[in-house]
Structures are given as structure tokens and as C-alpha cells.
Ligand SMILES: Nc1ncnc2c1ncn2[C@@H]1O[C@H](COP(=O)(O)OP(=O)(O)O)[C@@H](O)[C@H]1O
Ligand SMILES: Cc1ncc(C[n+]2csc(CCOP(=O)(O)OP(=O)(O)O)c2C)c(N)n1
């Protein structure tokens with residue numbers, strides 16, 4: 388049996404519980420792992436990738452380093468942990484320009500700085516191509532699991548929905564992004580949102596979205612609910628890029644790398660969540676609700692499960 392025969396999700400289901408502590412702040416398979424220390428938890432997350440598989444046209448080592456810290460920080464923030472420090476594992480071929488390696492780390496340092504955090508060293512190895520692994524840690528007073536109960540409202544945090552999907556599409560179609568600065572910014576500098584921490588204690592659950600919204604919503608459904616999407620955020624620039632509502636919706640559902648959070652809000656907490664988000668400057672979009680059953684639907688139509696997968 389090969390990895391491609393079982394696929395990434397089945398593989399991780401088997402791997403994640405190995406060695407994982409019982410009674411941990413979050414279950415194995417959640418966006419970050421952790422241990423209880425004193426009154427709260429310390430959460431830790433690691434995320435690795437090949438340069439060539441994430442560098443969109445126009446991105447350089449600075450942007451890819453930035454993206455590495457962003458991807459890791461996004462998982463921590465979705466769990467209500469404040470990222471404090473990151474380490475950087477690098478694989479570099481020996482003929483690489485020194486300046487390229489330096490720009491990778493400068494980009495990572497800039498993302499950490501913008502999160503109020505630091506780079507705390509790392510590790511460098513020779514490798515056949517450029518690859519990065521970014522680890523990050525931070526404290527969480529109330530670690531937020533992946534959880535949903537029938538009746539909960541579904542909210543999307545942030546404003547990168549559809550924009551990163553558009554940038555990925557532009558990359559593969561050879562389209563320039565000069566006319567779409569917000570799309571370029573969302574894909575090149577996807578800074579996760581410290582403002583999520585303003586919602587501490589109010590949410591039922593949350594998930595980081597990195598493999599596409601549809602895939603993330605299917606993972607919500609696997610928590611034991613049916614997901615009913617009533618609306619999707621269609622930014623004017625994404626609509627203009629896509630050329631129509633249906634195409635724009637596909638970019639929102641099947642983009643990936645948003646590094647934004649999907650939130651489950653108990654209905655009796657909705658007004659407080661909205662007030663706190665507004666106070667913090669966190670964009671929130673009400674996308675629908677969850678109910679009894681299973682599956683993911685947009686206005687009654689099933690949403691196919693397709694997203695980014697490694698195997
Ligand atoms: N090699 C591994 N060993 C144990 N757990 C893993 C491994 N790879 C991934 N996981 C776990 O599987 C889950 C999904 O992983 P992944 O898709 O990389 O997460 P994310 O999309 O948040 O980066 C996470 O809980 C992660 O910690
Ligand atoms: C050249 C290129 N092709 C495709 C993509 C899209 N893409 C690359 S990785 C990825 C998903 C997230 O990957 P990873 O960081 O491995 O996330 P994980 O699933 O571990 O969160 C997506 C949508 C891209 N950014 N650049």
C-alpha cells in the first residue's frame with residue numbers, strides 16, 4: 388500500500404494520535420498541539436513546504452519566508468494562542484545565492500515582527516531544492532478546538548477569501564495581477580489576524596483554512612453536523628478578476644492558502660462576537676449555519692469535496 392492509495396487525510400488520521408498525550412488541550416488532528424502548563428496551555432505547530440510549490444509568479448524568497456511564518460501563525464491564532472516565537476528549518480542546495488537564503492529569513496522575520504513575535508533560530512541543511520519548515524509556539528488561556536453543534540452560526544474571518552484563489556489561478560493562467568493589488572497583497576503577504584484573540588471565550592470552535600474553504604467546511608461536517616452555506620463573500624476585485632459570480636464563488640470555495648479562520652458561533656453569542664470583532668477591526672462574514680445531518684450545501688446544492696491535497 389502506497390501513500391497515494393490512501394491519500395493525505397487517511398494517512399494523517401493514522402499518524403496524528405501516535406505519541407499524543409491524553410487530556411491534551413486540543414485533540415490529535417487539530418490545527419495545533421499543546422500541553423497544559425499552569426492555568427493555561429502552550430500550543431505548538433509546525434508547517435513545511437517546498438519553495439517551488441508555493442512560490443507564485445512574482446513572489447521571491449522574501450514572500451515565501453513570510454508565507455511560512457504566516458501559515459504556522461494562522462493555525463495558532465485559530466486556536467486562540469498568541470504566537471510568541473518561531474523557528475525556521477531550511478533545506479538549501481549548495482549553489483543557491485547567499486542573498487536568496489537571507490531574503491527567505493528576512494521575510495520570515497518580517498511576518499514574525501508584524502505579529503509581535505520573534506524568530507528564535509532554526510536549522511539549515513543541504514537539500515536537493517529549497518524547502519522550509521516553520522514551527523511556532525504561544526500561550527492560550529482557553530484553547531479553542533474544532534467543534535460545531537447544530538444551530539451554530541458559521542462565520543468567515545478576514546478578507547482573503549477568493550483573493551488567494553484568484554492569485555493561484557492567475558499564476559497557472561499566466562495572468563498579471565498589476566490591476567488587482569488586493570489580490571496580490573492577499574496572496575503575497577497573508578498575515579494572520581491577531582484580532583481573532585478579541586473573540587477569546589465566545590466561540591464554539593474554529594478551524595484554520597489552508598486547503599480551500601470547501602475542504603475546511605467538509606472537515607466541519609466531519610465534526611458531526613450538516614453545513615448550510617447561505618452566502619459567500621464575493622469581493623468586487625475577485626468578481627472583476629473572475630468575470631462572473633459563479634466563477635468567483637469557485638475561487639472562494641476552492642482557492643486555498645487563505646490562512647484565515649472559519650468560526651462556529653453559538654447563536655446566543657452572536658451579537659457579542661460581532662461587537663468585539665468590530666471593536667478589534669476584524670472583518671467577519673456570516674456565511675450560514677450548521678444543523679443536524681452531514682455534508683456541505685450551498686443554498687441547498689451539495690458542495691463537492693475538492694481541495695489541495697499532498698497525496
Ligand atoms: N507527521 C505527522 N505526525 C503527526 N501528526 C501530523 C503529521 N503531519 C500532520 N499531522 C497532523 O495532522 C493534522 C493535519 O495536518 P496538516 O494538514 O499539515 O495541518 P494544517 O493544514 O493545519 O497545516 C494536524 O493536526 C497535524 O498536526
Ligand atoms: C506554484 C503554486 N502552486 C499551487 C499553489 C497553491 N497551494 C500550494 S500549497 C497549498 C495548500 C496549503 O499547503 P501547506 O502549507 O502544505 O498546508 P497544510 O495543508 O499543511 O496546511 C496551496 C493551495 C501555490 N501557492 N503555488
Ligand SMILES: [Mg+2]
Pocket residue numbers: 418462595596597
Ligand atoms: Mg490548520
